[in-house]
Amino acid sequence: MSNKEAFFDHINEGYACKGEYLTLGAGMLEEETITNALVNIPLKTLNRHGLIAGATGTGKTKTLQVLAENMSEKGIPVLLMDVKGDLSGLAQASTGHPKIDERHEKIGIPFDAKKFPIEILTISEQDGVRLxxxxxxxxxxxxSRILDLTETQxxxxxxxxxYCDDNQLPLLDLKxxxxxxxxxxxxxxxEIQEEYGRISSSSTGAIxxxxxxxxxxxxxxxxxxxSFEVDDLTRIDENGRGVISVLRLTDIQDKPKLFSTFMLQLLAEVYETFPEQGDSGRPELIIFIDEAHLVFDEASKALLSQIESIVKLIRSKGIxxxxxTQNPKDVPEDVLAQLGMKVQHALRAFTxxxxxxxxxxxxxYPDSEYYKTEEVLTQLGIGEALVSVLNEKGIPTPLVRTMLRAPMSRMDILTEKEIQEVLDNSKLIKKYNDTVDRESAYELLNDKIKRINKEKERDVEERKSTRRSSSSSRKSTRMNPIVKVLTSATFIRSVFGILKKVI
Ligand SMILES: Nc1ncnc2c1ncn2[C@@H]1O[C@H](COP(=O)(O)OP(=O)(O)OP(=O)(O)O)[C@@H](O)[C@H]1O
Ligand SMILES: [Mg+2]
Known part of the structure; x- marks a missing residue:
């Protein structure tokens, strides 16, 4: 048997799937793509997380696009962070290219140009469904983290x-x-000092x-x-394809704290909301975090351990x-150790x-009899990667140099007009884009402050009249202001709203 034939069998055995799977590309030996030596990922192990790494311009984002498309086709909803703005192209079919045809011929799978159902989300001033x-x-x-506070603060x-919990004051916005x-x-x-200790006004000023x-x-x-309901991330369109939620983050790169904290909050919310998943053989939601170093940079120890435990636990919920990221080193070791799928694009070795x-x-990466990993890593072409995934049994598949398939959708951004079309067809925009400012701590405290001031005035008045009448029954049975707030009907209504969310 030739080396090529042996390699073909090695890949076909290593990447065989009994259940549903998606295909990433075909294996390569030396510089040659071995047609039909297909590199498959079982849907069953997609919830075991993954890493896409490599130097700039080597194909990371296109790999993300390929994965998202194929997941969507299999009915798996996807959320992705579009940091450079080049992922909105998912909403338009590829116009094709002779190079793409050549690539697919080598791999052995036909190329279909297609567009995908996307929803555009935003956390900044850009248009989109407001998260x-x-x-x-x-x-x-x-x-505290997003505000970068000291321990005391x-x-x-x-x-x-x-205090807000104890007094059921809804904390909705920064106001x-x-x-x-x-x-x-x-x-x-x-009141605060009595119950919770002294608070310095210089610290509150700093906050x-x-x-x-x-x-x-x-x-x-x-x-x-x-507030965004994470269930809206798991929609399936009328053709059974998973909706791809594209979070536009092009204007957030210089605000890493805002981005990373938001990410964490979203992950925590997803984790808390989704039920434990039985063995359905497919994930509920896949989340791609592009430019992931933004999440980990400057994270405190406490926060890192929070991320690690979320990564560990969230997969049982089918996520x-x-x-x-450019360098696997950007991801903390304990998180790295949790990632089942690895797609490593070319690395440079200049310095x-x-x-x-x-x-x-x-x-x-696992050792391979076919490659010297360190050498191959610098030789990989654009749109090629060293790949290892988890097979259906959860065991790492053999390391394989892979010619990756091309995205079926456009490898570029949407025009403003095309973005507007997506927004016009959005099912979520109406639900989320009107600002609501219902009664919350701001209004309730304003009332309370007014009452306290009135009471102070009344006290002064009473003291005056007491002096006049020299009566001793100054302390009245006036209702405690907090009790008053708590028993007001409007308050109960607004608290009910938030409690429903919190519980
Ligand atoms: N699978 C692929 N099929 C066809 N062309 C590809 C593929 N992957 C990458 N390319 C080509 O390489 C270019 C760069 O890819 P991509 O934008 O994914 O790189 P990147 O690693 O994300 O870079 P950066 O770190 O700068 O974000 C693409 O515009 C495309 O022309
Ligand atoms: Mg990129």
């Missing part, structure tokens, strides 16, 4: 959340939060300044209502996370530092 979360959904830990944020900061340093100072900063970065756009990174990267 929002309330401040209380964010929670004190992530809010984070402690104050935790107290504010506790609510600012009002609380103002309240605890002024009218509410005594306030940070909030103003985040507002200037456009942060108030994604705090508030109507697969795929990180796309000593590059060569060290290359050595490290090659150590992440």
């Amino acid at each position: 929002r979360a309330t401040v209380s959904e964010f929670g004190p830990v992530l809010l 984070a402690g104050i944020v935790a107290i504010i959340f506790k 609510d939060f600012k009002k609380l900061l103002q309240f605890i340093t002024n009218e509410g100072k005594e 306030l300044r940070k909030i103003v900063e985040i507002e200037q970065q456009g942060g108030e756009l994604f705090f508030g209502e109507r 697969g996370l795929y990180f796309v 000593a530092k590059d060569r060290k990174a290359l050595k490290l990267a090659s150590e992440n």
